Amino acid sequence: MKLKIGQLNELQVVRKTDIAYLLKSSDGEEVFLHQNESDHRKLEPGQFVDAFLYFDAKGRLAATLHEPYVTAGNPGVLKVVAVKPGLGVFLDLGISKDVLLSKDDLPVDESLWPQVDDQVYVDLRVKARLTARPIPYNEIRLITGNLNVGDEVSGFVQVIGNIGYFILTDEFNLVLVKKSNVRKAYRLGEILKVKITYETPSGYEGSLIDFKEVVRVDDSKLIMDVLEKEGGRMPYDATTDSETIQKVFGLSRKSFKRALGLLYKERKVKFEGNETILVKSNE
Template sequence: MALKVGRINELQVVRKTDIAYLLKNKDNEEVFLHVNESNHRILTPGSYVDAFLYYDAKGRLAATLQEPIITEGNPGILEVVSVKPGLGVFLNLGISKDVLLSKDDLGEDESLWPLVGAKLFVELRVKTKITARLIPYHELRVIVGNLNIGDEVEGFIQEIGKIGYFVMTDEGNVILVKRSNLRGTHRFGDRITVKITYETPNGYEGNLSGFKEVLRVDDSKMIMDYLIQNGGEMPLTADTGSEEVTRVFGLSRKAFKRALGLLYKERKIEFKDNKTYLVKNHE
């Protein structure tokens, strides 16, 4: 049985040196366990230990009795502990050596990379060293049936795609938030609250919690700025056609009416002669 890097191995203690224990498997393949990696245990020759095998900072095969958070073949959620521009981010594996999640997984736009403290669902890749791999949406196990339409759940952004963000909850649900339902940008690993809007065989879809309210406030501010810059009036109202609304504000007619409704409710505008006027005390 060959030594399995990235996994837990049952190994026998052969002897102790000044700085390390020598361990071996049933095929007499040997590996060193530094005393600092013994998890404060005193090991005796002939005893057996469960050791995780990894490559140290010098690329040498090494063992540790610290328990890793994930192993090869058993993916899980790891936390970002440092960001290295041009290289990627390092994740806490639960042992003395952190694991790299490469820029190849995160993309060239470093403004979208996760910040320290963010969490991502990854697996280990073992070649000449151990690295992490961000698991894409299409490889995630779909879980449905445990959330209801209208539920608000918290999760982290696992994937940023052309269609939108794939948000993963701590329970393993995956929720698609389409770009049409976004305002602003987020990073990998950002924690956001999502309101469930649909359930499909491929998972859930949702909006950012408070999405319509946020949009309404943003859009109403844009209308206020326009009124102030144009002498406190504009030849558009809730009855204006969608083409004209889109031409002036880049909004749908529905969004425009929603923003006007907020301003009217707050008594910041009034309507007269097919025009919208800024109420004087808000000029």
């Protein structure tokens, strides 16, 4: 049997050295199992074990009897344990060596990279070294029929796409959240709650927008923040075009007008020409 890196291999114990066991396959290929990787088991020559094969920190082929959370061809959800700018993020594989999710498989914008304790659904990629590969949405088996419109479920961002986000729920439902149903940018692996808004034969759609009244208050705060940064006067009002509003505030024109109306109703702003002006407390 040829050694399969990134997978469990049935190997036979040949002998024990001062620091390791020598294992071999049925084809006679040999690999070392450090005693620290024996999972506290005492092994005897001739005994067969199921060992996971990986590359150690020095790039050498090594074995462990600790069972990994994911093996090549058997994807699973791994947690982020470290972020290395310019390199990628490291995921807890369940063995002594973490696995790298390379920058090549992450967004160009590092602010969208997963952070510590975020989660990513990955498989293992075996080349010159063992790395993680995020599973794209079209490779995830769709599960439908177990959620209802209006349900709020937990999940994490698995894919950041051109049309929006694909959220993988705790029950492995895949939920598409279009950009029109978000209020901010979310990072890959970010854990959140998504509200189910629609069900189709091909999957679910959802929203990351809070209830309307809460959103209106939050949007008003965004406008106030910009006003204060602009010194109490800004060249934007209800007539400003959608593209400018989206660029400056990250809001749709409808949401901007609604929040602006709330501020005007509360007498926090007034309008002159095409400008919005902060109302001073003594006015």
